[in-house]
Amino acid sequence: MALKAYLRERFFPHLWCPGCGHGTVLNGLLQAIEKMGLSRNEIVMVSGIGCSSRITGYVDFHTLHTIHGRALAFATGVKMARPELNLIVPMGDGDALAIGGNHFIHAARRNIDITAIVMNNRIYGMTGGQFSPLSGEDVRATTAPYLTIDPGFDVVELSKAAGATFVARTTTFHIKQMADIIQQAILHEGFSVVEIFSQCPTYFGRKNKAGDAVDMIAYYKENTTPIGSKAKKENPNLIERGIFVQNEKPEYCNQYEQLVQKAMKGR
Amino acid sequence: MVFSGSGGQGVITAAIILAEAAVLYDGLNAIQSQSYGAEARGGATRSDIIISDTTIHYPKVIQPNVLVCLTQAAYNKFYSIIRPGGLLISDSRYVQTEKKVDAQQKEIALYETVLEKIGKPIVFNICMLGAVSAIVEVVSPESIMKALENRIPADFLDMNRKALDIGIELGEATVR
Amino acid sequence: MSENIKFVQGNEACAEAALYAGLNFYAGYPITPSSEITEFLASRLPQIGAKFMQMEDEISSLCAIIGASLTGCKVMTATSGPGFSLMQEALGYAIMAEIPCVIVNVQRGGPSTGLPTHGSQGDVNQARWGTHGDHAIIALTASNHQDIFALTVEAFNLAEIYRTPVILLLDEVVAHMRERLVVPQPGEMPLVERLKTSVKEGVDYHPYLPREDGRLPMSDFGEVHRYNVTGLFHDMWGFPSSEPRAVHGLLRHLVDKIENRVNQLARYKEYYIEDAKHLLVSYGSSARSARHIVEKRRSRGERLGLLELQTLWPFPDEIVREKCAAAQSVIVVEQNMGQVLQSVKLAVDKPDKVFLANRIDGVFIMPADILKILRLIQGKGV
Numbered sequence: 085m086a087l088k089a090y091l092r093e094r095f096f097p098h099l100w101c102p103g104c105g106h107g108t109v110l111n112g113l114l115q116a117i118e119k120m121g122l123s124r125n126e127i128v129m130v131s132g133i134g135c136s137s138r139i140t141g142y143v144d145f146h147t148l149h150t151i152h153g154r155a156l157a158f159a160t161g162v163k164m165a166r167p168e169l170n171l172i173v174p175m176g177d178g179d180a181l182a183i184g185g186n187h188f189i190h191a192a193r194r195n196i197d198i199t200a201i202v203m204n205n206r207i208y209g210m211t212g213g214q215f216s217p218l219s220g221e222d223v224r225a226t227t228a229p230y231l232t233i234d235p236g237f238d239v240v241e242l243s244k245a246a247g248a249t250f251v252a253r254t255t256t257f258h259i260k261q262m263a264d265i266i267q268q269a270i271l272h273e274g275f276s277v278v279e280i281f282s283q284c285p286t287y288f289g290r291k292n293k294a295g296d297a298v299d300m301i302a303y304y305k306e307n308t309t310p311i312g313s314k315a316k317k318e319n320p321n322l323i324e325r326g327i328f329v330q331n332e333k334p335e336y337c338n339q340y341e342q343l344v345q346k347a348m349k350g351r
Numbered sequence: 352m353v354f355s356g357s358g359g360q361g362v363i364t365a366a367i368i369l370a371e372a373a374v375l376y377d378g379l380n381a382i383q384s385q386s387y388g389a390e391a392r393g394g395a396t397r398s399d400i401i402i403s404d405t406t407i408h409y410p411k412v413i414q415p416n417v418l419v420c421l422t423q424a425a426y427n428k429f430y431s432i433i434r435p436g437g438l439l440i441s442d443s444r445y446v447q448t449e450k451k452v453d454a455q456q457k458e459i460a461l462y463e464t465v466l467e468k469i470g471k472p473i474v475f476n477i478c479m480l481g482a483v484s485a486i487v488e489v490v491s492p493e494s495i496m497k498a499l500e501n502r503i504p505a506d507f508l509d510m511n512r513k514a515l516d517i518g519i520e521l522g523e524a525t526v527r
Numbered sequence: 528m529s530e531n532i533k534f535v536q537g538n539e540a541c542a543e544a545a546l547y548a549g550l551n552f553y554a555g556y557p558i559t560p561s562s563e564i565t566e567f568l569a570s571r572l573p574q575i576g577a578k579f580m581q582m583e584d585e586i587s588s589l590c591a592i593i594g595a596s597l598t599g600c601k602v603m604t605a606t607s608g609p610g611f612s613l614m615q616e617a618l619g620y621a622i623m624a625e626i627p628c629v630i631v632n633v634q635r636g637g638p639s640t641g642l643p644t645h646g647s648q649g650d651v652n653q654a655r656w657g658t659h660g661d662h663a664i665i666a667l668t669a670s671n672h673q674d675i676f677a678l679t680v681e682a683f684n685l686a687e688i689y690r691t692p693v694i695l696l697l698d699e700v701v702a703h704m705r706e707r708l709v710v711p712q713p714g715e716m717p718l719v720e721r722l723k724t725s726v727k728e729g730v731d732y733h734p735y736l737p738r739e740d741g742r743l744p745m746s747d748f749g750e751v752h753r754y755n756v757t758g759l760f761h762d763m764w765g766f767p768s769s770e771p772r773a774v775h776g777l778l779r780h781l782v783d784k785i786e787n788r789v790n791q792l793a794r795y796k797e798y799y800i801e802d803a804k805h806l807l808v809s810y811g812s813s814a815r816s817a818r819h820i821v822e823k824r825r826s827r828g829e830r831l832g833l834l835e836l837q838t839l840w841p842f843p844d845e846i847v848r849e850k851c852a853a854a855q856s857v858i859v860v861e862q863n864m865g866q867v868l869q870s871v872k873l874a875v876d877k878p879d880k881v882f883l884a885n886r887i888d889g890v891f892i893m894p895a896d897i898l899k900i901l902r903l904i905q906g907k908g909v
Contacts (some may be wrong), residue, residue: 160580407706
């Protein structure tokens with residue numbers, strides 16, 4: 085199936101700014117899905133609120149555009165009701181880890197088979213450039229005119245600690261790796277987290293003198309390195325990318341099926 | 352009726368069994384309710400039971416015809432609500448009936464007899480139920496036993512039956 | 528048949544009714560005084576292969592059942608005031624996206640944590656206006672276990688017919704007390720199943736294009752029609768739209784589908800209304816005290832009547848006006864500071880003849896509380 089077949093062309097052009105990384109994430113995601121040959125009817129994409137969440141409008145799957153921070157909770161309901169469906173939940177910084185942080189850790193704890201894609205642009209774009217829990221310290225934002233004092237979350241460490249059984253990180257520069265990781269994340273049986281650095285030149289870039297989209301993507305190239313690389317040993321400041329965790333653990337819907345067997349026997 | 356005691360004594364369970372027996376096996380109407388505190392155990396617990404052969408609308412008991420008090424705290428808290436001329440049943444070991452109450456007071460050695468003849472205070476509440484059913488005669492002991500069979504694991508049924516019988520004897524002794 | 532008679536709490540009557548109505552996905556978070564519903568279903572749903580989830584909070588509980596409803600499940604959650612407050616945003620979403628679901632609020636004293644183990648009817652207006660923006664809602668209530676059963680089934684049916692969340696407002700008193708419940712035989716009460724689209728694969732399906740009768744056939748997630756669901760104003764494909772005609776049309780549709788059917792949706796009971804000089808208007812557990820008074824006084828020949836409301840929203844204005852027309856005075860009996868009182872005053876021709884008999888101290892409203900007001904109205908003093 086051609087990539088285009090996965091798009092709802094009727095609803096283009098999309099609303100993302102020129103240079104935004106989210107279109108690249110959409111590209112990587114569709115490449116992964118095409119490679120796996122998944123049918124559009126077996127995919128449910130659930131999103132919350134923000135720039136990232138608008139991705140659901142453009143793809144020809146079953147799409148559920150919900151409320152801020154709760155996408156994983158809606159997705160949990162869909163998955164539990166129809167475990168055979170593939171659930172993909174693209175989220176922004178706020179959806180995943182500010183307002184939605186509680187659902188994020190609980191979805192990870194249950195190890196329910198959902199693929200969470202955290203499109204990390206370190207800023208709230210849709211509302212006009214406020215800082216997020218992924219901004220980290222010393223970032224300029226409309227709500228941080230004196231720079232942020234809030235430390236940021238490390239999405240990978242948080243996901244690991246919460247019990248996610250697949251945890252990976254990549255960037256919009258590394259499209260091949262992105263598609264490959266997303267594919268593995270969808271295939272993984274359990275809660276998968278893929279953090280993708282996705283540039284926001286409009287707000288984060290302009291406010292923090294990070295340059296235009298090209299400069300920001302180049303930054304991802306220069307400041308990230310494969311997990312355990314020699315470069316990381318030489319320069320500990322580099323951010324690692326790749327697959328950090330890939331564990332086999334009982335998946336929630338399967339566990340529930342077993343519980344049903346037990347309950348039916350005890351009847 | 353109001354059953355009162357301390358949380359964990361099983362007064363609520365006893366109330367449920369009595370009311371359930373009335374509804375399921377004696378064809379009567381009954382309502383059982385309870386007042387809750389935040390604590391799961393301890394405190395003065397109260398459970399209301401209304402049994403009638405007509406429809407019951409108001410679900411709470413304002414002035415009970417029958418008040419059962421299994422602890423001093425429960426007695427102190429509730430003795431004053433009894434309907435004038437009503438029946439107040441208390442456990443003779445736990446409750447000192449000091450107050451002047453316009454009611455027929457029956458102090459029964461429920462706890463001591465249960466401990467002496469069964470050795471386990473866990474069926475104290477069922478013994479109380481036996482005494483109440485013998486004195487008040489609203490719900491038949493057979494129906495109470497059927498309700499017990501629904502709610503109590505089979506292994507404990509004999510002990511409960513014994514406790515109920517002891518209660519009936521103690522109750523009958525007070526009306527003879 | 529004797530095996531269909533049960534002696535249960537109101538919460539269990541509600542949960543039994545949900546199973547009768549075909550509930551097959553429940554998500555909830557424990558909260559007093561509704562927890563028995565969640566506990567009962569935790570035990571029963573797995574036995575029939577249906578889904579039960581204890582979620583991390585009330586927000587996710589409502590979100591999860593909305594997701595499940597989109598796959599074709601009959602869904603419910605149960606909570607109390609604090610949890611119901613948390614659910615308000617997702618409730619608005621279910622209204623906007625037209626998702627059938629049932630939300631039980633077993634009311635307790637509020638605001639805030641309030642009185643967890645005492646009854647109240649303080650969430651009536653929250654049920655109507657708790658979520659933001661113009662909207663319409665269906666809210667039902669009941670005063671005894673048989674009616675709780677009937678109205679729970681009704682709630683599921685109305686949710687399907689109108690593709691909307693339906694709120695069931697119970698309260699601590701009926702929810703916790705035990706009384707007789709006769710569980711109807713299968714087939715004895717009509718059940719409304721999900722209206723599914725007849726549009727074939729490959730043909731354009733419009734999830735938000737109402738049929739002539741106003742109903743919107745659905746297509747389950749995972750089936751052949753792929754569409755978008757959003758809490759934004761949207762067009763007939765479910766795609767976000769801020770086009771004024773689309774916005775106006777959708778809001779009118781959301782409100783009219785319910786408000787234009789007030790009389791059809793009205794469920795109520797009446798006792799001795801025809802010649803009632805003093806008419807009590809009540810609902811939920813308070814209606815039990817009201818009924819108690821009415822029966823007692825009628826036996827003495829006093830002309831008291833009772834209108835027991837079971838549909839609180841949309842408020843049955845016309846019916847209330849009609850029933851109250853002949854009465855000299857109307858006394859609204861409720862456990863709050865006059866939430867239904869306001870609606871009754873708006874509905875009747877002479878608002879000055881409407882009085883309130885209430886209690887707001889967590890104590891269940893006693894017959895004496897109502898009699899006191901009645902005596903005052905009759906000029907007899909306290």
